[in-house]
Amino acid sequence: MxxxxxxxxxxxxxxxxxxxxxxAAPHAAAQPGAGVPQVQPEFxxxxxxxxxxxxxxxxxxxxxxxxxxxxxxxAVGQALLLNVEIVEFRGVRAPPVLDYTxxxxxxxxxxxxxxxxxxxxxxxxxxxREVPWLTVSRPYAALSFAFATRLPNVRSxxxxxxxxxxxxxxxxxxxxxxxxxxxxxxxxxxxxRVPYPNNRLLLDRLESGEVDAILIWEPALHFxxxxxxxxNGLTVLDPGPVRLPEQRFxxxxxxxxxxxxxxxxxxxxxxxxxxxxxxxxxxxxxxGRAAR
Numbered sequence: 001m002x003x004x005x006x007x008x009x010x011x012x013x014x015x016x017x018x019x020x021x022x023x024a025a026p027h028a029a030a031q032p033g034a035g036v037p038q039v040q041p042e043f044x045x046x047x048x049x050x051x052x053x054x055x056x057x058x059x060x061x062x063x064x065x066x067x068x069x070x071x072x073x074x075a076v077g078q079a080l081l082l083n084v085e086i087v088e089f090r091g092v093r094a095p096p097v098l099d100y101t102x103x104x105x106x107x108x109x110x111x112x113x114x115x116x117x118x119x120x121x122x123x124x125x126x127x128x129r130e131v132p133w134l135t136v137s138r139p140y141a142a143l144s145f146a147f148a149t150r151l152p153n154v155r156s157x158x159x160x161x162x163x164x165x166x167x168x169x170x171x172x173x174x175x176x177x178x179x180x181x182x183x184x185x186x187x188x189x190x191x192x193r194v195p196y197p198n199n200r201l202l203l204d205r206l207e208s209g210e211v212d213a214i215l216i217w218e219p220a221l222h223f224x225x226x227x228x229x230x231x232n233g234l235t236v237l238d239p240g241p242v243r244l245p246e247q248r249f250x251x252x253x254x255x256x257x258x259x260x261x262x263x264x265x266x267x268x269x270x271x272x273x274x275x276x277x278x279x280x281x282x283x284x285x286x287x288g289r290a291a292r
């Protein structure tokens with residue numbers, strides 16, 4: 001990753017001062033109430049030792065995006081002239097399968113942010129749902145979904161014949177958008193939606209011919225197939241009338257970290273403007289774009 005210019009670095013000094021003030025202060029645990037999730041007291045540290053020149057960032061080591069998230073965290077540290085300590089964790093539940101899920105519930109997320117790190121990278125911003133103890137940075141990456149097929153002479157979703165089967169990852173925002181689109185069509189013109197629990201199964205069922213097409217998170221389509229979709233004989237389809245949603249990722253922090261969040265936002269604005277985030281997406285071969 002290229003260095004930021006001195007002039008740009010100077011513009012981050014306000015963020016650096018804000019971050020230093022926050023990081024240098026002792027951090028007391030959030031008290032029960034005010035919407036804080038129920039956690040056994042023995043799991044919650046009352047004070048966390050901090051170093052004034054270091055940000056600790058949690059990253060799910062099992063996430064498909066973990067390498068990218070670590071590099072984003074380091075780039076933020078460089079922009080703020082701060083050291084970054086990466087704290088890798090694994091979800092308590094089953095690991096995500098070619099997916100973006102964190103594998104932790106609200107209580108586990110609270111313990112991570114209270115005990116182990118100032119911020120958690122790779123947080124899907126739509127998951128905040130006005131959680132009172134949680135705040136989030138501005139988004140830094142926007143990733144989407146894609147339709148893909150092995151059928152010849154099919155270039156668009158509208159080229160699929162009525163009744164053709166389309167596998168989806170059940171409950172994803174794209175699955176919901178697709179289901180709503182199908183409901184808007186007359187019954188005789190509808191495709192057949194076939195839900196599956198994870199993206200690995202989607203790719204396997206498409207390979208075996210059990211479905212005619214799939215709707216999948218786009219990074220999973222590229223990382224789940226050696227060589228990517230084109231080298232495996234797949235065609236990525238024009239979604240036509242289906243408006244595929246974007247997944248926007250940022251940092252999650254405890255709400256008490258409002259000054260640090262402002263510093264992260266300032267750093268991310270700079271990294272996006274300088275093309276650093278787009279460069280990191282490219283270096284990790286992740287289809288997507290910096291969030292604007």
